[in-house]
Amino acid sequence: MSLVLAGLYPSALLPLREDLSIAERDYVVQIQHLARAGAGVGGVIVNDPAGDAAGLSREERARVLELAAAAAPEGFPVIAGIQAESVERVVELLDDARAHHADAALVFPPTDPRLTAELTSAVDAPRRLFAELAAATDLPLVVAQTAAEGGASYPTQALVELARLERVVAIVDAIGDAGRHAEQYRAVDRAVPLLVAVDGPELRELLLAGAEGAALGISNIAPRAWGAFVADLLAGRRDRSDRWYAEVGEPLLRALGGSRARASGSGAAWVKHGLVLLGQHANSRVRPPQPELSEEDGAAVREALAVAGLLPGH
């Protein structure tokens, strides 16, 4: 298992046609755009259930993986986001990911409330779950540590146990609380890399609290600059990273992280709308259950891009 995750991992957005089917060629172009963004971008997350993959069928997810794997160059890992209601369904999706050449799987907790309850309360339950998954696949596994309000967050000690599993190669931490994040980072003690996954103004603080990288949806906008920011910050090149963050990164995160769009879960629509304004995407359509962007949030996106100096003419 030679996959070592470090740096930035954008969660690729899914371009949609008018009938909400996948705009396949646009998707290929987008994956290639992320791959070109330099060594700071370590790979890409596709079918991110925390992004706009929530409404996809199993066949569509398989197709998305197929497209991403064909578009991604050698050395640019494609990480398949996986979430399902039961362990059996998670295993099926892992099989699909393997069959369609994913390089790793980012596994979210199953959505069945009974399982969620067990996984979040019993320290040994997550280890048993991932041990079962590891027995069912030879894909490297990335643990998704979600925020408590997002469904399930594993106890810190459970993360320590998970990091010891041979097949687990990283933890993606969306907890969003600097204290808890730092505690997890110390507890895991670099047994596996820990990546921050928070599209909000607290990102920088979380990264400085301890991380090997980040998984960000917002980094679909200006991925090369985001990759350089994460690399500079974690390497201690603070002058450059802090300047860029203050001028560009934070205004974007503040608008996204603090907007109703974020609160209502339409982060993907927010970022897509930004790409539309930049002329990079044709539309900001999202699949239900993802909500469309409100007019108010659309204006907030424009304002954030202008403040960040990304909109021509501003």
Place this chain on the structure above:
Amino acid sequence: MSDTSDTYWNPDLSAGEHDTPEHWAAHFDGMDPTLSRGRFFRVSAEMQQRCPVAHSDRYEDGGFWVLSRYRDIEQVHKDPATFSSYPVVCPSFGNLRPMIPIESDPPLHKPYRALLSDFFSRRAQLAKEPLFRRFAVEQLDRFVARGECDITEELCLPFVLRALIDMLGVPDEDRELMGDIGMRLVRMDTSRGNPAVELYGYFQKLVAHRREHPGDDVVSLITHAELDGEPLSEFEILDYCMVILPAGFETTASSMSYTFLFLAENPELADRLRADPALIASAVDEMIRYATPVRALARTVMSEVEVGGQTMARGDRVVLNWAAANRDPAYFPEPDTLDVERKPNRHMGFGMGVHLCTGIHMARIEIRVALEEALKRMDNIRLADPAAVVERPGSTWGLDVLPLRFDPVAVS
């Protein structure tokens, strides 16, 4: 070397105190105006010798690699999966979407390009030769009797633009407008607004028109094309249309103007071609090799790779110095000699590999036809004043002003 020559093309002329191999190796800039008058080729030859894989600190954050050897550039051209074609120039135009197909990568590039392969085939373009010849003659007839002209302004630009406008299917009533936009685009004239934005807006209207009224033209073809059984999106259609005018206009017109410069500065060459017009076709290719108007295009490294002994990382930018490759003595014996019978002549003036210029046949025919008709009508072609020549650096170099004098010849 001081400028004591009465010729314009003068590669050994000094470009000032910074004109040293060490300077160019570290700060190479293919758009530096001091590289005019052919100095680009002298500097490129020095780089090829001393630092064939150089690293320049110009433009982009982190700079870019510069390849000068034919074999290294050929390696890049043959591996489009590792070397992305987007952005195709350095510095980038700033377009956030790849231009189709010139900046498309596998697996999309091939099907995109195939959409126009029949239209731009040699056979299809040869069928248009009489039309191109008529356009060329009409332009020549406007000034030949004067015995002097600015050949760029009066032949190269208007002739090539007219052929392109015809190919695009621009309706008669819009031809003047399109001509104006095209000329401002090639001259980067933004005094009346951004011509690229105007062009985009115009194509939006033209595409809508051609949806309802298809014709035998490129825009109609793209508008009604299908890939994998589905039509192209509006973005794809416009991204395709947007590249055709700049790609087919400036490059061909610049190539044509350089051929006239070389004829004016090598009268024996003009006499030879006039005496043996069958040589003009190979002369066109040789003069394109010799001038290489598209001096350098760029690539982006998609996975770690070694070129010429240097390891390049994903995301690194690489400039392919075609001008240097076209003078590489390992591939072109006596590379600094203009040999119109050179064989083989596998130059990179039109690129190479999967991204070989789509319009290569059209360009070759246009330039050949222009030379054939001009040589019939213009004898004793010479530079009116070398100091009046205006050369424009860019991703495509060209001669904005090329004043010629000649003896008019009546053609029945």
